[in-house]
Amino acid sequence: MSFLGELHRRNVVRMGIAYTVTAWLLLQVTDVVMQNIEAPPWVMQALLYLLVVGLVPTLLFAWVFELTPEGIKRESEIAEGSSVVHQTRRKLDTLIILVLAGALAYMFWDGKRSESAAPADVIAAQSAEIADESPGMTRLREQVAAADQSKPDDAAVDIADKSIAVLPFVNLSSDPEQEFFSDGISEELLNVLAQIPALRVAARTSSFQFKGDNRDISEIAEVLKVNHVLEGSVRKAGTRLRITAQLIEAQSGYHLWSETYDRELEDVFAIQDEISLAIAEALKAELALNDDGRALLSRETANTPAYEAYLKGRGLINQRGNQAITAGVRELERSVRLDANFAPARAQLAIGVALLQSSAGAYGDLSADEVKQRAGEQIAAAAALDDDFAELWAARSIMAAVQNDAERALEYAERALAIRPNYADALTWRVNALGDLGRYAESFAAREELLDLDPLSVIGRLNAVTTLRFTEPERATIVAQSLAAQSPWASHLALARVYVAQGEVDLALEQFLLAYAADASDLFSNLLLSFLYSELGLIDEGLRVAREAQPWVWLFAGQFDKAEGSLREALALNPGDLELRSGLGSALYYQGRYQEAVAIWQTTLVPSVFGEIVSSWGGNLPTAQFVYSLRQLGEYEAAEPYLSALDAHESAFGELIQNNAGWQWGQGLIAALRNDRKAAIEELQRSVSNGMRDPTQLQEPILSGLFDEPAMQVMRETVATRNAQNREKALTLICKNNPVPDSWRPLDATCAGF
Structure with a gap:
C-alpha cells in the first residue's frame, strides 16, 4: 500500500x-x-x-x-x-x-x-428613547430644505459634491468608558479632512449630535447638508485595536469605500494620525479632491485619561449654561493635571473660564481680573507648547472679546478658522465681533454661514435667535424649538427671547422660569428673567433672581441711588467690567449728575467702524445718554462724533430689520437729539404701534423736550395700559399656573389679593 x-x-x-x-x-x-x-x-x-x-x-x-x-x-x-x-x-x-x-x-x-x-443598530439600542424625531428637529430639517431650494442649482451641486460629515465612530469595545476613545478617532479624522480646502466638512458640534441616533444616513446628510458620510467603528481590547471606516454616498446609500485597520495599541495618537491621514488620502482619491493645504497631525496627549477628560470637558462647555460649563471646566482642569503638556486642554480650559465671567452675555460669577489671570495663564502655557493651533486662537479670541477688544477678537477668530474652517466656537465669535464692530450685514451673513456649516450647534442657534427674532420670527421659533433635544435650557431661553420680541410676555416668563428650573445658576438667563420682572413692575421678584441682577433691577425700578450703590459694590469686586461702569454712568445720569456720568462713560468707549461708542450689552442707549449729557454740559462739538457714530450704527442695523419697536424707539431718541420734534414723535408712535410695552421708555430724559406734546400723553396711556395687561397675565402665570413650583415660588406679597 x-x-x-x-x-x-x-x-x-x-x-x-x-x-x-x-x-x-x-x-x-x-x-x-x-x-x-x-x-x-x-x-x-x-x-x-x-x-x-x-x-x-x-x-x-x-x-x-x-x-x-x-x-x-x-x-x-x-x-x-x-x-x-x-x-x-x-x-x-x-x-x-x-x-x-x-x-x-x-x-x-x-x-x-x-x-x-453595527453602527445603526448600536445607535438604535443606545437611543430608543429618542427614536422618534422631535417636532423641533423635523421643522429644522424643513427649514434647511427650504433654504437649499432658494440657492442656485449649480452652486448647491458644487457644494454638495464636495461635502462630508464624519459621524462619531461606534464603540464596539466591552468597556463603555472607551466611548471617548472612539470619539477621539472620529474627531481626528474630522480635523484632518477639514484641512482639505476643496472639501466642505460639517462641524463637529453638529455631526456629533447624531451619536446615539438611528436615523437613516440620507436623513442625517439632509440635516447636515452634505453629500457624503463617513462612519465606522472602533474595537479596543487590551492593547489591540481595530478601526473600521466606510464612506457612504448619502443619497443612494452606496458604500463607496471601506477599510479595516488592525494595530497594536502602543501610541494611540500616532495611530490616530496614521489612520486619519490614510483615510483622508483615500477620500481625496475617491472624491477627486485637490489638496493644496497642509495636513493637520494630532496635537494630542499620549495620556489617554487626559484626552478623555478633555473630550468630556469640551462637550459639556459646548452645551452652554453655567452648570454645564462649570462641570466642563472641572474636567479640563483634571485633564491638565493628568498631562500638563497637553496644549489643547489648556486652550479649551481658558475658553471655559472666560465663559464663566460675571458679565451680561456670559454665564458665571468670575471677575474680569480673575478671568484674565486664570485664562491668561492657560493661554500662555498652551502657546509655550504650540503657538499655532485652532483652539489657541479661539481662546485668544474670546479673551479679547471679554476685554472688549472686538478688533482683536475678530482677528483671532479668523486665525482659528484659517486652521479649522468648521470650528463652531470661532465661527460664533466671528459673528459676535463683527456685530460689536457695527459690521451688521457681515455679521448676519456670518451667522448664516455658521448655521449652514454647523446647523446643530447649540451656541450658534442660541445666538442666532437674538437677531432672527426680529428679522424672521417664524424661523426664530423653529430654531429655538430645535434646541430642545440637545439642551432644554437653551431651548427655553431662546423661546423666551422670541416671545419677548413678539410681546407675548406671559409666554416669555413661562419659558424663562423653565430655563431657571433647568439651571438656576446661569447668569445670562437670570439677567433676562430679572429684566422682564422689572419691566412688569415686579421689582421684589426681580431682586430675588440673582445677586448680579440687582443693580439693573434698581435701574429699571427708578431707584437710581440704590442702583448706584449696588453698581459701586459690584465694581469694587470687578473693576474691569465695562458693563458695570456703563451702568454706573446711567445711574448717575438719571440723577442729573452729568459731569460724573460723562467721566465714567469716557472710560467705557470702544471702537467701531463708525467711530467710538459706549460699551453696552443692552444696546446703544448709554451712547445716546452720553451725547445728551455732553450737551447738558455745553459740549456740543464734543458730542457730535458720538451722535454720528450712534446714528450710523442704528441705520446700519435698521437696514436689516423691519418694524421693530425697540429700534424705532432708538430712532426717536436720535431724532430728539437732533432737535427734530416731528420725526421723533413719528418714530415713537411707530414704536408704540409695534408693541412698545415699557412705560419707562417714554420717560427717558432725552425725550423731556417732547413731554408736553399731546401725542406723548396718548402714547404714555397706551403703553401703561399694555403694561398693566401684561402684568396681569404674568401674575396669573406665577400665582395660579406656576410652571416650576419646585424651583421658583413668588413672594406672598406679590400674589396678595390676586
Whole structure:
C-alpha cells in the first residue's frame, strides 16, 4: 500500500481535519472571551502557538497508535485482520460533522452579534428613547430644505459634491468608558479632512449630535447638508485595536469605500494620525479632491485619561449654561493635571473660564481680573507648547472679546478658522465681533454661514435667535424649538427671547422660569428673567433672581441711588467690567449728575467702524445718554462724533430689520437729539404701534423736550395700559399656573389679593 493510502487507512488525514476544525472553533470562542475580560494579547498568542505546535504530535499519534476496544495500542501490536480503524473512521467523521455544525452555529451567532453591534443598530439600542424625531428637529430639517431650494442649482451641486460629515465612530469595545476613545478617532479624522480646502466638512458640534441616533444616513446628510458620510467603528481590547471606516454616498446609500485597520495599541495618537491621514488620502482619491493645504497631525496627549477628560470637558462647555460649563471646566482642569503638556486642554480650559465671567452675555460669577489671570495663564502655557493651533486662537479670541477688544477678537477668530474652517466656537465669535464692530450685514451673513456649516450647534442657534427674532420670527421659533433635544435650557431661553420680541410676555416668563428650573445658576438667563420682572413692575421678584441682577433691577425700578450703590459694590469686586461702569454712568445720569456720568462713560468707549461708542450689552442707549449729557454740559462739538457714530450704527442695523419697536424707539431718541420734534414723535408712535410695552421708555430724559406734546400723553396711556395687561397675565402665570413650583415660588406679597 502506498504511503498516502496508509495515511488514509490509519485515519491520519481525518485526525488532522478534526484537529484543525476543533482548534479553529476553540480560537474563535476564546477570542470573544478574551475580549470581554480584556485579557492581554499574549494569552491568545500563546494559545495559537500551542495549537499549531500540537498538530504535529497529534498526527504522529494517529500514525503510531490505534483506538481498539481494549484501549490504545501501538499499530505494530495489532494482529492482521483485527484492526478496527473503520470504526474509528466513523467516529472521527461524526466528530468532524459535530464540530463543523458547532462552527456554523458560531458563525451564525457571530454574524448576528456583529450586525447588532453595527453602527445603526448600536445607535438604535443606545437611543430608543429618542427614536422618534422631535417636532423641533423635523421643522429644522424643513427649514434647511427650504433654504437649499432658494440657492442656485449649480452652486448647491458644487457644494454638495464636495461635502462630508464624519459621524462619531461606534464603540464596539466591552468597556463603555472607551466611548471617548472612539470619539477621539472620529474627531481626528474630522480635523484632518477639514484641512482639505476643496472639501466642505460639517462641524463637529453638529455631526456629533447624531451619536446615539438611528436615523437613516440620507436623513442625517439632509440635516447636515452634505453629500457624503463617513462612519465606522472602533474595537479596543487590551492593547489591540481595530478601526473600521466606510464612506457612504448619502443619497443612494452606496458604500463607496471601506477599510479595516488592525494595530497594536502602543501610541494611540500616532495611530490616530496614521489612520486619519490614510483615510483622508483615500477620500481625496475617491472624491477627486485637490489638496493644496497642509495636513493637520494630532496635537494630542499620549495620556489617554487626559484626552478623555478633555473630550468630556469640551462637550459639556459646548452645551452652554453655567452648570454645564462649570462641570466642563472641572474636567479640563483634571485633564491638565493628568498631562500638563497637553496644549489643547489648556486652550479649551481658558475658553471655559472666560465663559464663566460675571458679565451680561456670559454665564458665571468670575471677575474680569480673575478671568484674565486664570485664562491668561492657560493661554500662555498652551502657546509655550504650540503657538499655532485652532483652539489657541479661539481662546485668544474670546479673551479679547471679554476685554472688549472686538478688533482683536475678530482677528483671532479668523486665525482659528484659517486652521479649522468648521470650528463652531470661532465661527460664533466671528459673528459676535463683527456685530460689536457695527459690521451688521457681515455679521448676519456670518451667522448664516455658521448655521449652514454647523446647523446643530447649540451656541450658534442660541445666538442666532437674538437677531432672527426680529428679522424672521417664524424661523426664530423653529430654531429655538430645535434646541430642545440637545439642551432644554437653551431651548427655553431662546423661546423666551422670541416671545419677548413678539410681546407675548406671559409666554416669555413661562419659558424663562423653565430655563431657571433647568439651571438656576446661569447668569445670562437670570439677567433676562430679572429684566422682564422689572419691566412688569415686579421689582421684589426681580431682586430675588440673582445677586448680579440687582443693580439693573434698581435701574429699571427708578431707584437710581440704590442702583448706584449696588453698581459701586459690584465694581469694587470687578473693576474691569465695562458693563458695570456703563451702568454706573446711567445711574448717575438719571440723577442729573452729568459731569460724573460723562467721566465714567469716557472710560467705557470702544471702537467701531463708525467711530467710538459706549460699551453696552443692552444696546446703544448709554451712547445716546452720553451725547445728551455732553450737551447738558455745553459740549456740543464734543458730542457730535458720538451722535454720528450712534446714528450710523442704528441705520446700519435698521437696514436689516423691519418694524421693530425697540429700534424705532432708538430712532426717536436720535431724532430728539437732533432737535427734530416731528420725526421723533413719528418714530415713537411707530414704536408704540409695534408693541412698545415699557412705560419707562417714554420717560427717558432725552425725550423731556417732547413731554408736553399731546401725542406723548396718548402714547404714555397706551403703553401703561399694555403694561398693566401684561402684568396681569404674568401674575396669573406665577400665582395660579406656576410652571416650576419646585424651583421658583413668588413672594406672598406679590400674589396678595390676586
